Amino acid sequence: MASIKPDLTLIYKKVDHLEIPMDLYLPKNTINAPVLLWFHGGGLLQGCRDMIAPHMKNAVQTYGFACISADYRLAPQVEISEILEDVIDCVIFIRTRLSDCLGQGVVDASRLAISGSSAGGYLALLAALVLKSKPQVVAPIYPITDPLGTFFTKPQPLPVGSDSSEADLDLARLGFFLNPRSTVVANSSETSPRRHMYAYMLKTASLARLWGIFPGDEGAVAQWRIPRTIKMGDFPPTYLIHGMDDTAVGVEQTDEVAGAILGDRNPVVYERPNGEDHEFDQRERYENPELYEFIMRYLN
Template sequence: MKQTVIYKTVDQCDIKGDFYPSDKKDAPVIIYIHGGGLIWGSREDMREEQINFFNSSGYHVFTIDYRLAPETKIDGIKEDVEDAINWLKTKGSETFQINVNKIVVMGSSAGGYLALLTGLMNHKPDAIVSLYGYGDITGSWYTRPSSFFLQKPNVPKQLAYQLVQPKPLSVGPIQRRYAIYLYCRQQGAWLDEATGMNPITQLDKIKTYCPYYQLDHTYPPTMLLHGNKDTDVPYEESVKMNEKLTEHQVIHDFITMDNADHVFDEHWDDPNVKQAFQRIIEFIDEHVQ
C-alpha cells in the first residue's frame, strides 16, 4: 500500500515522496525522479505498471517531488534530490521498516539528468538508471531555439511568465506548465531559466552541474536507455555519456531503443520496452543485490 511522506519543507513548500513497498522487507529501494524539463510533473508520473514490475521483482519504489523551475533554480533542485536520498537513509528504516543500505536512483528525461547528477553527490547511490536523460546541460539543443519545438504554436514570453508562480512549488501539472517549457525551447532560454546563470559568463559554474564534465572512476554503475528517434532529448546525449563512462572505466550499460521516440516507456505493451526493463532488473540485480 502506498505511503506518502513529506521529506522536506522549504519556504512553506512541502516536498513529498510516495513509497510503494515490495513484499521483500530487506529489498533495495529504487528512488524514481520524474521528468518534465524540471518545469512540470510530479511524483505520481511513474506508470503503475512500472511500479508493479519493480515491486514484483523485489524492489521497493520511492517516487519523489522536487521544487520546479523556473521558480527554483538548479542548485535548489539538486539540493532537494540530495535531501530525499539523505531522508531515506536516515528516516526510511524507521518510517517504512526497511533496509536502506542499498539505493538505486532512476529517472526519465530531466529526471534522468537528475539521476545522473546524484552520481556526483557526497552520498552516491549504488546504481543509476537514466531513461532518455542527459549529462550535459550546456549543449546547443538546450541553448538554441529547437527546430522541433518551433513547429508548435508560438508561446509569447508574456504568456509564459504569467504561468510562473510567485512562490516555490513542487507539483506542476503539464496542462499549466508546458507553455513555460515550450517558450524556453522555442527561444533557447531553458538554460537561463533553469539555472539562473548566464550560459556565457558563468559557463564554468554551470558545468559543475553536468555529470558529463564532472564524473570520474568513482561514479556508480550506470545504465542508459535512449530512443534513437528522440525528438526532445537528442539520442546523442546518451551516446556522449556512454563514451565518458567508458573513458573513466565506470561499470555501465547502454541500450539503444531502435526507432523509439521520447517517453518510449509509456508503451508498456511493447515487447521491446518490457525486454528493456527486464535488462534494467538484471543490471541492478548484479550491482546492487
C-alpha cells in the same frame, strides 16, 4: 489494466510553507527490500511524481524492491543548485528516516539505486556525482545531460506528439510561470498551463537560463555539464536508455555521458533503441527485464 497506486505518501522536506512529497510503492511480503528512487521529467520546469512509468511500478512486485517517486522544486522559481539540494535531502531522508516511518526491516536503504526520466535522469546523474555515499547503481532514462549542449542552445521544433501549440507558448499565457519571483511549487498538474514550459524552453533555447546557469565563470558552469564532470571521479554502475529518434532530448546527450563513463572504466550498459522517441517507455505493455536485472545485480 488497473493503475497501481502508491502504498504511502510521505513529506521528505519542507521549505517555508512548501511541503515536498514522495510516493512509495512497496513489494508484498518482502523483508529489507532495496530501494529504487526515481525522479520525473519535464525539464525541471514542470511535471510531478505520478508520471512514473507502468513498467517501474510493475517491477516492484516482480523484483522485490521498494520504489520511491519524489517531487522537487521547479525552475525558474528556484535555480538548479536548489533543486540539487532537494535531491540530496531526499536521499538523506531515505537513508536516515525512512525506516522509522515504515518500521524496521521493511526496507534496506543502504542498498539504493537512483533513476529518473529526461530531466529526472539528469538529477540521477547529478546525485551519483555529488553524493559522498554514492548509490550502488544509477539508471537514467533518455536523460538531459548538458544544458549547454547543442540541442539545448539552438531553437528546436515542438517534439513529436506534443500537446503544445504555438498559441500555448505565448508569453501572456506563460508569463506567470516564467517569472522567477512567482510562487515556488514542487509539482504541476497535467492540466496546468505550466505543462507547456518545456516546449517553450525548446523553442527559445533557454534551458540553461531557466535553470539559473549563465555564461561567465567556467568552473561554476562546468559542474552542470555532466559529460565533462564524470571524467573527474569514480561513477557507479550505470544503465542508460535513449531512443535514437528522440525529439525532446537529443540522443547525443546520452552518447556523451556513455563515452565519459566508458573512458573512466566504470560498468555501463547503453540501450539505444531504433525508431523510439521520448517517453517510449510509458506504453502500458512496455517491459525491460534487462534494465531491472542490471539494477538488482548491484542491489543484491
